[in-house]
Amino acid sequence: MARDPHRRESRRSRSRKHNPDGTMSLRDHLYDLRHRLTLALMFLAIGAIFGYIWWSWEIWKGGSLGNIMIAPYCELPADLRLPKDECKLIQSTPFEAFLVRLKVGLGAGAVLTSPFWLYQIWAFVAPGLYDKERKFARTFVLFASLLFVAGAFLAYYVVPQGLDVLVSFGGDQFATALRANDYFSFILVMLLIFGVSFELPLVIIMLNQTGVLSYEKLKRWRRGFFFGLFVFAAIATPGTDPFSMLALSVAMCVLFELSVQVARIHDKRKARRLAGAEEDYSNLSDDDVSPLNLQTHKDQDNQPSPTPTSPPRDDKPGYDDVT
Template identity: 45%
Template sequence: MELVEHLKELRTRVIISLVALVFGTVVGFIWYQSAPPGMQTLGEILRGPYCSLPAENRVALGNGDECRLLATRPTEMFMLRLKVGALAGAVISSPVWLYQLWAFITPGLHKQERRWTVTFVTLAVSLFVAGAILAYYVIAVGLGFLITIGDETQTAALTGGDYFHFLLAFLVIFGVCFEVPLIIAMLNIVGLLGYNQMKGKRRIIWVATFIFAALLSPGGDPFSMLILGIAVGVLIELSLQFCRWNDKRRGIDSEEFAELGDDDASELAYRPDPIMPAEPVRPVAPASSSTAAVPDKPAPSVVPNSGSYFDDVL
């Protein structure tokens, strides 16, 4: 297609994705407070970690011990519901806009590239969801630690904005950290990272994993840092085993260069012929004259003033 046709196709697919996103946002906005029979509302699902705390560790708002969050501004509840609905809408409409993105880039890919792209996207989404689910169950323990650490003098009365920002930060950080093993595997597939380069650095990898888990964990509590570090470390170890299998499948001998340093040269894979000693240079023989001298052609015996001479010339 021409450039204008590509732009028209892009415009159409963007419009379809935006319509699906708006529709999903409306569904999420309604689901936040209303749900079909037998299902929890989105607000109840997201409040789950906070409401799982003992009643004495949070302020009782509403009727009795009903679990509610606090709002301190007139527009806070509406804006919070709109933000949560938009996030839910992005998840609900993800099959539509992911398909539109895939349909736009597919014609420019080869068959092998399409197969790897499908595998990569599927694993990326699965790992992110797995990290978010783990974070959802970890939040209750981490939040309980943070709230009860000073309950002798304070009682937690969290606002909806603060709590949901804390919750969403947990979900996103756990989900993104779970993508690290996939990045390692993809670097190995394209040949930029080998198993031999990482197998001797496992201690450094584990220490770095726990350091980053401590820095990235939103709550800062030891339990969430420990769970994040162990989970990501186990996934990285699985990715290393994949790199080991992939290198062996491609015929890369990871043990061959294990003992060599960065500045050491490896042995050649073949044995060249030995270099023989130089022979003395033989004297050059003079060139023999094989061509006889050509005798001079005798001049014609004619009289210059004769007419036959000039007739021959003409």
């Protein structure tokens, strides 16, 4: 049975691309959601396949993914590893190596393809946003990807110091023979923690853009934020050396200070725009809201209400409704 071309054309005409105002029915929203999820999963699958192949192949002379991920373990002193003078992990189950390779490849692929599947999420949400919010969402997706990768890189260079401290608690009475699944799970969790922690400035800027956190509040709470960031860095980095803790804490403090300055610039522009809007509302864009003049209402409320007066009486004889 041949498909009706008119039905296909009508469905195509209902798409968002042919709707200038971006309005869609519930059915079209579900079609678009399925389309975006399919593309996002496709990008994740491509990234996972690439990461799985990268595990044992050197790409661009940067080393294979397996050697890159096992490098922090190989930096441990030789007397702490078992067997000594070798850099190998233990496989306790027949499928452990395959599952570890698949998990690490999926994580690497998700990071590498994050701009593509994050764009699919943004493309689904964007029609419901104002023009100003769309521009902010584009910038948010770009900087979220860059900051996550930067945090993961910092974690990769911090992990060896923390791992050295953790495995040396037992002294000479213990030798380290790590299971592959446990080791790579530890590495991936550390990369995730550092990557997510680097999203702090974006969260602060987003709260400032929505009016939840003003620059005055951030300036007043700056010392408390700095203290909390140093405490978080001390907990997140298990190493006793000051370099690893300072690397994370100083980086997060710098990012926090940058977000505070962005909030300061935004609040200044907002105050200047609102001050001009009180005199001329024609300068406001379609996305901005004109301020309310509450002083007029307060003045009207403070004025005494006039004394009610009865209407003048007519001395002429009248008739009632019955008459």
